[in-house]
Amino acid sequence: MVINSRFFNRSELLGFLALAALLLVILPLSLDIFRLNLVAKYLTYAFVGIGLVLCWGYGGILSLGQGVFFGLGGYCMAMYLKLEASSVANTKIQSTPGIPDFMDWNQLTSLPFFWKPFHSFPVTLLAILLVPAFFALIIGAAMFKRRVGGVYFAIITQAIAAILTILIVGQQGYTGGINGITDLRTLHGWDIRTDHAKFILYFVEVVLLFGCIVAAQFIRLTKLGRILVAMREQEDRVRFSGYSVANFKIFAFCAAAVFAAIGGAMFTLEVGFMSPSFVGIVPSIEMVIYTAVGGRMSIFGAVWGALLVNFAKTSLSESFPQLWLFGLGALFIAVVLAFPNGLSGIWADHIQPRIDRLFASRKSKSAAGMIADGAPAE
């Protein structure tokens, strides 16, 4: 492994390898393409979770509006795909050929200006990263410079999620309305609807996910990561150590937004459409729940949380569609009350020590090494 032991300590390295083995080998070999595509869909929320770990777990900024950024990323991707699917040849029965079908239904006769850049694939990729980051920058600057934080910030992000949903639904001619942007076909000429494409996209997504994990881990290990923790505890002390607390919060919020947007863009590719139902209040809160269940202090925990809760959601909602939401609520309450650090907390507090003891009884020397590894990174 190229990654040195300082970047990932022993247990993190094991977590990384276990996750890589599961996602790259075990699941692709054992699941059919339908189920694998479902896993791909679950994993899009893992991106959001990684962002929330940085922003909420480390920085203490609870955002209940990550759906906004997930949606912005997803819509950017969907706009590109939709334009590609709306070629003049494909849309010649419309009264205005060459524009997306829903625009034609809404009596639009030309492509709105903000759709035009999405003809270009490189611009789209940039927009997926920059549009949510810019949006987060504006929200963050407006809130954090004025020292709005905690519950108030959470409520405002909720409101923004609601506003964006209403906006998308209301501006049907420009956004596709409540149905979202559907009937997406090709990415740069490559059909994304085939089983083979879904298989490839799954691996692209997993690689991107590991890229994001490494990026988040990098941020966590820099001084910035420690300042986020410091800020969560003693905001004033950070301020009086010469740091602009607002700028650090804005950074954490923007980083979380970019991670969420990558997830959103992958969601559009995996699922084949994007709609306001992934933007609003309920999905935003669900994303927080995945992170809380996985453990808001653990990057890997967030991935496991997204996988397991969504897996439970699919299996339970297949069998008991009415009960699922109650189950999710109960799960969240149980986690918050009993295991505030989520699954990763249970792992670190109960399972890891047992494994360590097992090793210790076998080889006392390697145990000493493990304790040294567990010491805080220098």
Added chain:
Amino acid sequence: MLVGHQPKDFLLAVSGLTVSFDGFKAVNDLSFYVEENEIRVIIGPNGAGKTTVLDLICGKTRATSGSIQFRGQELTRLRENEIVQAGVGRKFQTPSVFEDLTVFENLEISYPRGRTVFGSLTFQRDDAVKQRVEEVAEMIFLKDRLNTYADQLSHGQKQWLEIGMLLIQDPDLLMLDEPVAGMSVSERAKTAELLNRIIKDRSVLVIEHDMKFVEDIAHKVTVLHQGQILSEGTMEHVKNDPKVIEVYLGH
């Protein structure tokens, strides 16, 4: 009294400082001057506005009117972090350290480099940082606790850690709010020794109730009462001022 323009050799010039909270003037038309390398102690009964004065200087509280000049720079218009960067360090009354970080990390965060977002992303823990952290850790009696999480420290050790965090900032003006409050007798003696060592080459503004401690370190004492200066001068002068004896020292 100097009005209008102050000579440059004052490090800190507070003039006409007033702050009112819903009409209550916690600090009322306060003026005082601190010279380079001076150790000034502010004493006064509870509610005299001592902590508020420090809050005003470090930017935690915004002044209603008046001016605070630090090396000719107007502090009332700066943000807290800019005031720190100008060279003013502040210790709070209750120890405020980062409990989820180690002693080393606590000190490192206060190291005056890489204070922007980008700077902190590219910050390297090089030998200069390590050396300085170890140096300061030794001064604050925590050299063998560098990898201890701050929440494991005793109250006195946390106070020392916060003093260490200020030291590493290397401020020109150090403001300490009751640095020995809540400490055991032996910790108190050690703290006095520590403070005597760190106050060299800088100006210090201290709030303290421990008269023995004040007498030991103060160059000049300012007595506050109801947001105004009751008396100012050497400890000897202040101690014999009948007004001070009546409201503060007499009982």
